[in-house]
Amino acid sequence: MTESAPVPESMTAIVIDEPGPATALHVATVPVPPTYIGEVLVNVAAASVNPIDTKIRSGVSPTSKALDYPAVLGHDFSGTIARAPYEAHPLSDGTEVYGMTRLPRYSGSHAEYVSAPTLCVAPKPQTLSHVEAASVPLAALTAWGAVVDVARAHHGQRILIHAGAGGVGQFAVQFARFFGAEVISTASEDNLEFVRSLGASTVIDYRATRFDDELSDVDVVIDLIGNVSDDTGSRSLRVLRNGGLYVNVPTGSFPTMADEADSAGVRATRFTLTPSGEVLAKITRLIDQGEVRVHIDKTFDLADAADAHAAVETGHTRGKVVLTLATS
Numbered sequence: 001m002t003e004s005a006p007v008p009e010s011m012t013a014i015v016i017d018e019p020g021p022a023t024a025l026h027v028a029t030v031p032v033p034p035t036y037i038g039e040v041l042v043n044v045a046a047a048s049v050n051p052i053d054t055k056i057r058s059g060v061s062p063t064s065k066a067l068d069y070p071a072v073l074g075h076d077f078s079g080t081i082a083r084a085p086y087e088a089h090p091l092s093d094g095t096e097v098y099g100m101t102r103l104p105r106y107s108g109s110h111a112e113y114v115s116a117p118t119l120c121v122a123p124k125p126q127t128l129s130h131v132e133a134a135s136v137p138l139a140a141l142t143a144w145g146a147v148v149d150v151a152r153a154h155h156g157q158r159i160l161i162h163a164g165a166g167g168v169g170q171f172a173v174q175f176a177r178f179f180g181a182e183v184i185s186t187a188s189e190d191n192l193e194f195v196r197s198l199g200a201s202t203v204i205d206y207r208a209t210r211f212d213d214e215l216s217d218v219d220v221v222i223d224l225i226g227n228v229s230d231d232t233g234s235r236s237l238r239v240l241r242n243g244g245l246y247v248n249v250p251t252g253s254f255p256t257m258a259d260e261a262d263s264a265g266v267r268a269t270r271f272t273l274t275p276s277g278e279v280l281a282k283i284t285r286l287i288d289q290g291e292v293r294v295h296i297d298k299t300f301d302l303a304d305a306a307d308a309h310a311a312v313e314t315g316h317t318r319g320k321v322v323l324t325l326a327t328s
Contacts, residue, residue, distance in 0.1 A: 019056075077134055154181060
């Protein structure tokens with residue numbers, strides 16, 4: 001831990017003046033966000049770009065309507081505490097941390113500084129760089145919530161995870177494997193071996209094989225795609241055993257889920273992430289013990305955020321895309 005430098009009044013950030021394409025993102029100088037009771041200010045070293053960031057930027061997400069413009073986007077980050085709640089707080093000035101900010105209640109993490117509730121932050125894994133750590137919070141917390149809290153992954157359980165090579169998928173596969181489930185996943189041909197290396201016993205090339213022609217009696221489906229592509233959600237219901245559980249993650253991706261699940265005789269639920277530093281600390285232990293690893297697909301300088309958004313919007317990244325703000 002090192003002593004923090006004085007906090008300036010303004011900072012460099014990537015902003016949008018209104019919802020639009022990736023090219024709407026631009027560099028600006030904006031005020032450093034304030035902190036209040038129970039919050040920390042973090043000097044950001046790296047911040048990742050998630051699909052939800054591109055949806056908010058484009059105006060597809062309801063969050064777009066709740067933002068104050070010009071708006072700074074971005075959820076998760078890794079960096080150093082620049083302002084602690086008080087002198088003796090466990091997350092004291094200079095502590096290396098990672099976590100999530102709660103957009104749109106807070107300004108985003110694609111900036112030199114971000115404020116966040118202490119309940120959404122945890123000490124950074126010792127075995128990860130800031131770039132690697134920035135790729136973890138949103139994706140890993142989403143995967144943990146779906147696989148551990150909702151599906152209750154355990155020995156003897158068969159879990160199908162769609163998009164196992166993606167940002168959330170890579171963690172979902174590893175968590176399900178760690179807790180003893182038999183993991184089946186879908187991925188493109190280029191990612192088959194990668195997903196197997198994460199712990200999936202069976203990986204289906206979704207372009208070459210219809211997964212619903214190959215599978216049946218699955219206990220749980222963790223769907224990171226939904227019905228927005230090839231009716232993945234509807235087809236997933238057909239591979240579940242009677243009374244099995246379908247977990248839909250992408251918001252708004254399967255509007256008819258409840259009725260279709262009822263007709264199929266299975267259970268179904270949406271999952272929405274709740275940031276938690278306590279859960280993040282559990283994930284940290286798994287990372288530092290070598291049980292969970294991270295994969296970075298691409299890194300971009302902060303000023304090249306538009307290119308980072310474009311990469312994420314292809315839908316074919318392996319692991320995460322990260323913006324770098326400092327040597328880390």
